[in-house]
Amino acid sequence: xxxxxxxxxxxxxxxxxxxxxxxxxxxxxxxxxxxxxxxxxxxxxxxxxxxxxxxxxxxxxxxxxxxxxxxxxxxxxxxxxxxxxxxxxxxxxxxxxxxxxxxxxxxxxxxxxxxxxxxxxxxxxxxxxxxxxxxxxxxxxxxxxxxxxxxxxxxxxxxxxxxxxxxxxxxxxxxxxxxxxxxxxxxxxxxxxxxxxxxxxxxxxxxxxxxxxxxxxxxxxxxxxxxxxxxxxxxxxxxxxxxxxxxxxxxxxxxxxxxxxxxxxxxxxxxxxxxxxxxxxxxxxxxxxxxxxxxxxxxxxxxxxxxxxxxxxxxxxxxxxxxxxxxxxxxxxxxxxxxxxxxxxxxxxxxxxxxxxxxxxxxxxxxxxxxxxxxxxxxxxxxxxxxxxxxxxxxxxxxxxxxxxxxxxxxxxxxxxxxxxxxxxxxxxxxxxxxxxxxxxxxxxxxxxxxxx
Numbered sequence: 001x002x003x004x005x006x007x008x009x010x011x012x013x014x015x016x017x018x019x020x021x022x023x024x025x026x027x028x029x030x031x032x033x034x035x036x037x038x039x040x041x042x043x044x045x046x047x048x049x050x051x052x053x054x055x056x057x058x059x060x061x062x063x064x065x066x067x068x069x070x071x072x073x074x075x076x077x078x079x080x081x082x083x084x085x086x087x088x089x090x091x092x093x094x095x096x097x098x099x100x101x102x103x104x105x106x107x108x109x110x111x112x113x114x115x116x117x118x119x120x121x122x123x124x125x126x127x128x129x130x131x132x133x134x135x136x137x138x139x140x141x142x143x144x145x146x147x148x149x150x151x152x153x154x155x156x157x158x159x160x161x162x163x164x165x166x167x168x169x170x171x172x173x174x175x176x177x178x179x180x181x182x183x184x185x186x187x188x189x190x191x192x193x194x195x196x197x198x199x200x201x202x203x204x205x206x207x208x209x210x211x212x213x214x215x216x217x218x219x220x221x222x223x224x225x226x227x228x229x230x231x232x233x234x235x236x237x238x239x240x241x242x243x244x245x246x247x248x249x250x251x252x253x254x255x256x257x258x259x260x261x262x263x264x265x266x267x268x269x270x271x272x273x274x275x276x277x278x279x280x281x282x283x284x285x286x287x288x289x290x291x292x293x294x295x296x297x298x299x300x301x302x303x304x305x306x307x308x309x310x311x312x313x314x315x316x317x318x319x320x321x322x323x324x325x326x327x328x329x330x331x332x333x334x335x336x337x338x339x340x341x342x343x344x345x346x347x348x349x350x351x352x353x354x355x356x357x358x359x360x361x362x363x364x365x366x367x368x369x370x371x372x373x374x375x376x377x378x379x380x381x382x383x384x385x386x387x388x389x390x391x392x393x394x395x396x397x398x399x400x401x402x403x404x405x406x407x408x409x410x411x412x413x414x415x416x417x418x419x420x421x422x423x424x425x426x427x428x429x430x431x432x433x434x435x436x437x438x439x440x441x442x443x444x445x446x447x448x449x450x451x452x453x
Contacts, residue, residue: 243383386430
């Protein structure tokens with residue numbers, strides 16, 4: 001932005017009548033959101049804005065710091081402060097908007113598990129023979145011993161079982177093999193942003209399905225099925241971002257809706273059970289009623305570590321055999337060494353106990369946060385897993401308000417497909433120790449009431 005354009009921006013901020021750091025930050029954030037300020041534009045100096053508003057430079061500096069923590073602006077030293085340009089070109093469009101810059105304080109935007117609650121990987125590596133993976137290129141893609149353990153824990157009979165490099169890898173590979181350009185896919189909204197971007201990349205159309213406290217709403221799925229989707233993509237437990245978990249009755253209703261739909265027997269159901277081992281709800285799957293139409297994806301990232309990069313997939317051979325064959329033309333298989341480490345952690349009593357402790361700790365943290373938010377006037381149903389879906393008056397204002405308190409959360413808009421819904425933010429409450437819940441809830445409640453003006 002040129003020097004001559006600085007004063008008009010300061011004047012716009014002044015015209016809003018805001019004088020507090022939070023109010024100044026919200027107003028400038030609104031100018032960015034509305035496109036008045038574009039990525040790369042240079043902001044007026046702190047002193048210029050302070051003079052226009054008749055406040056101290058320290059007040060404006062605090063607003064600028066809050067915007068920087070929220071990822072709205074970036075400081076380049078003596079060159080000045082600028083509207084932050086989109087970062088990390090490798091991130092998909094929606095995921096770029098999930099969070100701001102890494103905060104100096106509390107990052108509750110990541111959706112990551114608490115590292116302190118993960119079972120120790122080092123001990124497992126010490127116990128595993130480091131030559132365990134030195135097989136042949138054409139060996140079976142899953143260690144037989146791991147396959148046996150996985151089948152024992154599976155919630156339904158599966159025809160074919162394989163291992164992939166994380167849940168998203170498996171889901172993407174299934175979709176690439178079954179969803180054609182122009183196909184429709186019924187998908188939860190709010191739902192996981194990567195799923196929406198994946199469908200865009202495949203040239204598929206997302207058909208949003210409403211979600212309540214038990215997951216996909218049957219009546220909404222029925223309406224979506226009337227548009228003849230080729231697939232349904234859902235999260236049966238600890239739904240991201242709402243934390244909803246399906247009951248057995250709800251799963252049966254959804255399976256019934258698919259069976260009743262015209263060409264329902266051709267619809268593939270993909271279930272992303274990304275948080276199964278740290279979720280309190282029991283395993284539920286539509287495969288109980290649609291055994292030949294359901295691919296289940298069980299991830300170990302939240303329970304055993306995101307960098308382990310392992311998920312198991314089970315389902316009909318007609319689908320998974322194609323996925324396995326296609327992988328042979330790429331990575332071939334998931335590291336058998338890492339499979340051995342996972343096998344160790346799934347069978348060692350100390351690792352099993354660590355995951356159980358984590359599951360109970362996340363439950364306690366969620367209950368503490370929900371209780372604290374209720375005391376602050378925000379009633380929520382206790383969710384499963386590690387995320388909270390918190391309603392707010394204005395997403396940008398809420399994020400800026402929280403950034404001023406040293407807290408970063410994820411904006412709700414990237415989690416929604418189709419028409420705009422009531423504004424929310426997603427909070428990774430699993431990172432908030434129960435003893436810190438009241439303070440975090442007070443900050444969230446204040447942010448939830450913040451408005452752009």
